Amino acid sequence: MKNDDKGLFGVRGTGDTSGFGGLVRSRPLAAVVPTPPPYGGYFDEVVETLTDLVDPESVHAVVVDRGELTIHVDRDHIAQVCRAMRDDEGLRFELCNSVSGVDYPDQEARFHVVYQLTSMTYRRTVRLEVSVSLADPHVPSVTEVYPTADWQERETYDMFGVVFDGHPNLTRILMPDDWEGYPQRKDYPLGGIPVEYKNDAEIAPPDERRAYK
Amino acid sequence: MSAETTHETTTHEDAYAQSRDTTEGKVFTVTGGDWDTVVGGHDPISDERLVVNMGPQHPSTHGVLRLVVEMEGETVRELRPVVGYLHTGIEKNTEFRTWTQGTTFVTRADYLAPIFNETAYCLAVEKLLGVEVPERATVIRVIMMELNRIASHLVGLATTGMELGALSMMIYGFRDREYILDIFELASGLRMNMAYVRPGGLAQDLPDEAITKIREFLAYMPGCLKDYDRLLTGNAIWQDRTQGVAYLDVSGCLALGVTGPVLRAAGLPWDLRKTMPYCGYETYDFEVPTHTGADAWGRYLCRLEEMRQSLRIVEQALDRLEPGPTMVEDKKIAWPAQLSVGGDGMGNSLSHVRRIMGQSMESLIHHFKLVTEGFRVPAGQVYVPIEAPRGELGVHLVSDGGTRPYRMHMREPSFINLQAVPAVAEGGLLADVIVGGASLDPVMGGCDR
Incomplete structure (x- = not known):
């Protein structure tokens, strides 16, 4: 988390007021740490089948953590990888459960788009992850x-500003159409938005109504 | 009008209104010729499309949902759902609170299924922590989830009834849901949004009165289900309004990511409690109801049967409830308070306050730190899906090793399923839009988060 984040109730920095677990916070999210093969379980089979089908450059890294498989995919190949994941008889990931974003400001390609896929045929799950930079936030x-990714890509665009090329109607979905900024980015503060009423009346944002200091 | 008079005065050789004799009498067929011109002359905009805005404040849209409908006569040509009116930034807010406080936020997402939100979130936190919750806590979670499923389906049934004009169903549905909310109040102190399920276990144990009340409910509810069945299933109006309406087959469901009763009513028995079990569901004896109609009628029948199956699960879970802890042993995770009901509601028990304030400085420090700062969770990410009343509820949780979630995303079934409204409603009648929307049973609090 960025140290200049500003939160509700005047929380600054990490919000760690007591040093319960040591004052220095590690930055474990600064890079992706690949897992060396073999991955165990059905993971090897999925990764092998996929790498046989697609451009070898499309798979950047494979991470196995807490019994979950994450495949980091090159952003230009994500649509191709998804098609292979859905259509191949050995993979058959028919259902795309979820598409969402995560912001890692410490990384060069800070926006990660996360796709959760489920194979109903084989009862398997896998996570695909794509990362893009702030300067070029485009994902096919x-x-x-x-x-089903329609609304979820719109939400990711709405919250992170990741642009999905080829989306039929990429507009904001949860926030108002004329909203400025992308609320789920880590450098976007919480609070600070006044409550608006008719006739230009408004109520101060919650973090400015009272002083807690 | 002039055309009509012509037809009355002409003989049977009339080119515009030919007649033939049948057993029912003489039948006139009035087609062809310049009829379109005649009608068009009277009503030049007869084939024009009309854009109708429904909602976001509309009693039949199942919440603050806005539907922009393009009508051609009574037929829906295009439909666009507009969501976001209830967006409260729950995902963003959890990033600024401790892991434990997160439950009080997620519980407010899908407000008709709070226990599911809490359980999915807590299972994700526990997976990140690598802790196993005690058996009793898991069994109580199952009991609460299944009761919550019944409550949620009851509201779904009640509001669908209301939207279709079956107002008595609304009254019965809400009446019986109140019974379940009373049980929740006994167990947690709150009727809704209880934050009862916590990372590591439960806020507190299930009191004996709640168990008695659940047993009473198990005896009471089957009769009610029979009543709903008698009230609706054989009802000709209910059948006409739902049968063959809002059709969405399995491939449509999969493409649009639709899960839950809608998918099962299309014939695919995909229920995460069976297919990817969690919370020990594989050890319970229950069935996954399916239907092949893929319409609003099938969804109604599936939900009705799911309530019966939930009652079975609750009964089995009550039987296997053994005394024991309801929170993990680890004092670095378990909430330090000992809650009890006091004169002014729920709070810390006096004996606990006396102990930390008067006898043990270390306990006080520990309590203070755990409550204000919270525990740390090892870095990593997990995705935990569970079977909520509306379909798959998944929580994607990322930790950076700190005391607060780094990112929390809820894969909300209401949000995903609402994408299917155009697919089920376009080409049908306006009245069937209501049926289609209601049969997907979206909850806007969950959809918009």
């Missing part, structure tokens, strides 16, 4: 492969 849309 997977709506053609998984139509």
Whole structure:
């Protein structure tokens, strides 16, 4: 977390007021740490089948953590990888459960788009992850492969500003259409938004109504 | 009008209104010719499309949902759902609170299924922590989840009834849901948004009165389900309004990511409690109801049967409830307070306050730090899906090793399922939009988060 984050109730920095677990916070999210093969379980089979099908450059890293498989995919190949994941008989990931974003400001490619896939045929799950930088936040849309990604890509665009190329209607979905900024980015503060009413009346944002200091 | 008079005065050789004799009498077929011109002359905008805005404040849209409908006569040509009116930034807020405080936020997402939100979130935190919750806590979670499923389906049934004009169903549904909310109040002190499930276990144990009340409910509810069945299933109006309406088959469901009763009513028995079990569901004896209609009628029948199956699970869970702890042993995670009901509601028990304030400085420090700062969770990310009343509820949780979630995303079934509204409603009648929306049973608090 960035140290200049400003939060509700005047929380600054990490919010660690007591040093319960030591004052220095590690930055374990600064880079992706790949897991060496073999990965165990069905993970090896999934990774092998996938790498046989697609461009070898499309898989950047494979991470196995807490019994979950994460495949870091090159952003230009994500639609191709998703199509292979859905259509191949050995993979058959029919259902795209979730598409969402995570912001890691310490990384060069700070925006990660996370796709959760489920194979109903084999009862397997896998997570695909794509990362893009702030300067070039473009990811090919997977709506053609998984139509369910439509609203979820819109939400990710709305919250992180990641642009999904080829999306049929990439507009804000949860925030108002004329909203400025992308609320889920780590450098976007919590609070500070006044409550608006008719006739230009407004109530101060919650973090400015009272002083807690 | 002039055309009509012409037809009355002409003989049977009329080119515009031919007649033939049948057993029912003489039948006129009035087609062809310049009829379109005649009608068009009277009503030049007869084939024009009309854009109708429904909601966000509309009694039949199942919450603050806005539907922009393009109508051609009574037929829906295009439909666009507009969501976001209830966006409260729950995901962002949890990033600024401790892991334990997160439960009080997620419980407010899908407000009709709070226990599911809490359980999915807590299972994710526990997976990140690598802790196993005590058996009793898991069994109580199952009991609460299944009761919550019944409560949620009851509201779904009640509001669908209301939207279709079956107001008595609304009254019965809310009446019986109140019974379950009373049980929740006995167990947690709150009717809704209880934050009862906590990372590591539960806020507190289930009191004996609650167990008695659940047993009473198990005896009471089957009769009610029979009543709903008698009230609706054989009802000709209910059948006409739901059968063959809002059709969405399995491939449509999969493409749009629709899960839960909607998918099962299309014939695919995909229920995460069976297919990817969690909380020990594989040890319970229950069935996954399916239907092949893929319509609003099938969804209604599936939900009704799911309530019966939930009652079975609750009964089995009550039987295997053994005394024991309801929170993990680890004092660095377990909430330090000992809650009890006091004169002014729920709070720390006097004996606990006396102990930390008067006898043990270390306990006080420990209590203070754990409550204000919270525990740390090892870095990593997990995705935990569970079967909520509306479908798959998944929590994607990322930790950076700190005392607060780094990122929490809820894969909300209401949000995903609402994408299917155009698919089920376009080409149908306006009245069936209501049925289609209601049969997906979206909860906007969950959809918008």
